[in-house]
Amino acid sequence: MFHKLFLSELVQEDSEGLIQLINPEDEDENQVDDIPEDVPILPIRNTVLFPGVVIPITVGRQKSIKLVKKAYQGDRYVGVIAQKNVQTEDPGVDDIYRVGTIARIIKMLVLPDGNTTIIIQGKSRFEIDSIIKEEPYITASVKLLKSDFPKGNKKEIKAIIQSLKDSASKILKLNPEIPQEAQMALDNIQDLGFLTHFLSSNLNAEVADKQRLLEINDGIKRATLLLEFMLKEIQLLELKHDIQKKVHTDIDQQQRDYYLRQQIKVMQDELGFDGPDQEVEELRLKGEKKNWPSEVGKHFNKELDKILRMNPAAAEYPVAMNYVELLLELPWNEYTKDNFDLKRARKILDKDHFGMEKVKERIIEYLAVLKLKQDMKGPILCLYGPPGVGKTSLGRSIAKALKRKYVRMSLGGVHDEAEIRGHRKTYVGALPGKLIQNIKKAKSSNPVFILDEIDKVSSDFRGDPASALLEVLDPEQNSTFADNYLELEYDLSKVLFIATANSLETIHPALRDRMEIIEISGYTQEEKVEISKKHLIPKQKKEHGLKSSDVTFHKKAIEKVIDGYTRESGVRNLERKLGSVIRHAAKSIAMEEEFNKTITVDEVVKILGAEIFDKELYQGNEIAGVVTGLAWTQVGGEILFIESSLSKGKGKLTLSGQLGDVMKESAMAAISYLRANADDLNIDHRAFDQYDLHVHVPAGAVPKDGPSAGITMLTSLASIYTQRKVKEKLAMTGEITLRGKVLPVGGIKEKILAAKRAGIKEIILSERNKRDISEIDEQYIKDLKIHYVDTVDEVLQVALLKDKVKGHMKFDFTDTAVNSNN
Numbered sequence: 001m002f003h004k005l006f007l008s009e010l011v012q013e014d015s016e017g018l019i020q021l022i023n024p025e026d027e028d029e030n031q032v033d034d035i036p037e038d039v040p041i042l043p044i045r046n047t048v049l050f051p052g053v054v055i056p057i058t059v060g061r062q063k064s065i066k067l068v069k070k071a072y073q074g075d076r077y078v079g080v081i082a083q084k085n086v087q088t089e090d091p092g093v094d095d096i097y098r099v100g101t102i103a104r105i106i107k108m109l110v111l112p113d114g115n116t117t118i119i120i121q122g123k124s125r126f127e128i129d130s131i132i133k134e135e136p137y138i139t140a141s142v143k144l145l146k147s148d149f150p151k152g153n154k155k156e157i158k159a160i161i162q163s164l165k166d167s168a169s170k171i172l173k174l175n176p177e178i179p180q181e182a183q184m185a186l187d188n189i190q191d192l193g194f195l196t197h198f199l200s201s202n203l204n205a206e207v208a209d210k211q212r213l214l215e216i217n218d219g220i221k222r223a224t225l226l227l228e229f230m231l232k233e234i235q236l237l238e239l240k241h242d243i244q245k246k247v248h249t250d251i252d253q254q255q256r257d258y259y260l261r262q263q264i265k266v267m268q269d270e271l272g273f274d275g276p277d278q279e280v281e282e283l284r285l286k287g288e289k290k291n292w293p294s295e296v297g298k299h300f301n302k303e304l305d306k307i308l309r310m311n312p313a314a315a316e317y318p319v320a321m322n323y324v325e326l327l328l329e330l331p332w333n334e335y336t337k338d339n340f341d342l343k344r345a346r347k348i349l350d351k352d353h354f355g356m357e358k359v360k361e362r363i364i365e366y367l368a369v370l371k372l373k374q375d376m377k378g379p380i381l382c383l384y385g386p387p388g389v390g391k392t393s394l395g396r397s398i399a400k401a402l403k404r405k406y407v408r409m410s411l412g413g414v415h416d417e418a419e420i421r422g423h424r425k426t427y428v429g430a431l432p433g434k435l436i437q438n439i440k441k442a443k444s445s446n447p448v449f450i451l452d453e454i455d456k457v458s459s460d461f462r463g464d465p466a467s468a469l470l471e472v473l474d475p476e477q478n479s480t481f482a483d484n485y486l487e488l489e490y491d492l493s494k495v496l497f498i499a500t501a502n503s504l505e506t507i508h509p510a511l512r513d514r515m516e517i518i519e520i521s522g523y524t525q526e527e528k529v530e531i532s533k534k535h536l537i538p539k540q541k542k543e544h545g546l547k548s549s550d551v552t553f554h555k556k557a558i559e560k561v562i563d564g565y566t567r568e569s570g571v572r573n574l575e576r577k578l579g580s581v582i583r584h585a586a587k588s589i590a591m592e593e594e595f596n597k598t599i600t601v602d603e604v605v606k607i608l609g610a611e612i613f614d615k616e617l618y619q620g621n622e623i624a625g626v627v628t629g630l631a632w633t634q635v636g637g638e639i640l641f642i643e644s645s646l647s648k649g650k651g652k653l654t655l656s657g658q659l660g661d662v663m664k665e666s667a668m669a670a671i672s673y674l675r676a677n678a679d680d681l682n683i684d685h686r687a688f689d690q691y692d693l694h695v696h697v698p699a700g701a702v703p704k705d706g707p708s709a710g711i712t713m714l715t716s717l718a719s720i721y722t723q724r725k726v727k728e729k730l731a732m733t734g735e736i737t738l739r740g741k742v743l744p745v746g747g748i749k750e751k752i753l754a755a756k757r758a759g760i761k762e763i764i765l766s767e768r769n770k771r772d773i774s775e776i777d778e779q780y781i782k783d784l785k786i787h788y789v790d791t792v793d794e795v796l797q798v799a800l801l802k803d804k805v806k807g808h809m810k811f812d813f814t815d816t817a818v819n820s821n822n
């Protein structure tokens, strides 16, 4: 609003002094008497002329030039009407509105370039009555229109005037480019009619809207509509203003950031720091030296470009920096050269680990295949066995043998896929997955990578880490491993993965399929002594800064540590306990105390305190129904006792000691077998119905399950129903079928070792477990007598003695029989 007109007015005023605000009192639009009835009609394009208002118009159309020239020479009156469409070049009668304003040409200027400008002043609104002629220009007979503006000092009028002026002032303020004179002109206007026309003329509105204003006869209505238009304009201007302000403040912020960056730079220069630009360029140079795939290089440089555009104080800056640094630190196609000298490899394995001949052999075989095939697309090795038997350290030896880098990632308790695959960078504090982190640590693209405790991976709502691992271990897929953080594919196909596990059951079946399982079983006491002498004690001495001659162990002392202070298949606790003893010696040496250089049994007891474990000892065969079984647990073998007892009743069976379902089924199978063969065993049938049977397996707090207690259970029941003694120092393990067959069971080596520890002399095993025994070093089983059996009959023949136990129970069927028959 305003500015177009005012600007042109000012220009005119400055150069020509032509324009002045007409005193509206003199220009009452209703007081025009000398206006002729027939007037030439001058169509105008962009605006609407209102009575009282003075505007300059440039006349370009030949028709119009002719018209104004003629009029200027005559009474100077023209009927000015807006054309409906700005585009129309030669508007006819239908192209113009019907209502316009009679104007007087105040001045006509013909410029040197031929353009004609007229200054006109609106006089009175009119309506075309009829067209007299259309050529050479439209001439019409017109009817003047009266505006109904109430005169005087009425409150209502005052209020409207004030509202119009306030709104106009607001518009002026929001339009700082409008000259201040406009406000002054506004202040001078007192007449509502003129004010309405003046503001309508200057209103920043469509021609059609202005025309609407012009056509309203009722002055108050006209003013009200004008006010409405003005308020709309105010809203629009305020909105525009806000947006501009925001843009301005953003620019301010940018300037502040720039300033801040400059400050940081100056400070860094003073302190001798490199600015971010320089830092980025250095990273770029480092990047050029990387042997990475070209798309990684491109991605890297793009990220650096992004960083250059960032404000170092912004939160995303360190995130972006960390990311490019990861890209740089990751080894891309950086391989160590393999050493496939298998003899040397064997030597290293032998040097680091005592025993485990079979395992070492299989590892060497595995390496031999790798050597011949020259690629890693073989099955993944999985070392499986109880804790502390050297699975992890064997992995390390393999790396050493191959001259590869070694990294280890523990999967115990991993249940979030993101731990393996990483988080997307957009997360706050996102990191790459453990796999990529470890590769970074390895600094080579082909390390030996230990996946420790692969059996402890679980899955929950946060995704399935096992499936991510599947991808890692699949030679077909792992050349394009996708980490969420890295956003780039990484080639894991040259990595030698070795998994370790304590139990096979809990490994995801699909994962298990991909792996070649190598079992590492526990160690015998003799092996543990050797491992202690050759590895654990020298290692501990070294760690405590002792020379090998500073302290020596008596063999019996080592055995004492093994039997009295550890109960395990592996040697982890043993190593710890030996460490304690050696630490004690180290302390004495350091404090120059007297001490015994040879560690004896007494010394061990003195240093380690009272024995923690009693040997699980064989408990004799004086009670009917007590039989020694052999069990396998995750920490190795154990002996267990099955106890049965009978009491008068109705043939009820109770099982206690936290037995699993499979063990319960073994008990049922044993009873069924005994019932079927009662005659052969001289058992009175009534005993099954008139006595309640209770089977208990101590230690009650430890859950027990598995079918391997079958023959033990059966022997216990046979003993209680016959009251016969069980052979002394005998233990057994084997599954039974209802038809009396004995099936082989697992964990034989661990069980044999446990039996030996407990002082057992004879063992009953299924015939088909013979091959497991053949894998055990003969010297460890030479003093054990092993009975291999096929059927339950054979078990009982070996296990049950002819004699009854001392003070054996006498069955009494009379009362109960009578009772039960009632």
Ligand SMILES: Nc1ncnc2c1ncn2[C@@H]1O[C@H](COP(=O)(O)OP(=O)(O)OP(=O)(O)O)[C@@H](O)[C@H]1O
Binding pocket: 352, 353, 354, 355, 356, 385, 386, 387, 388, 389, 390, 391, 392, 393, 394, 452, 500, 501, 502, 531, 535, 536, 570, 571, 572, 575
């Ligand atoms: N046969 C062995 N000869 C020499 N040292 C051994 C032998 N077995 C185990 N060790 C030593 O015992 C310690 C424990 O072994 P390690 O940590 O490898 O056990 P692990 O089987 O991986 O156990 P976990 O299943 O708990 O991870 C190591 O210091 C290792 O060197």
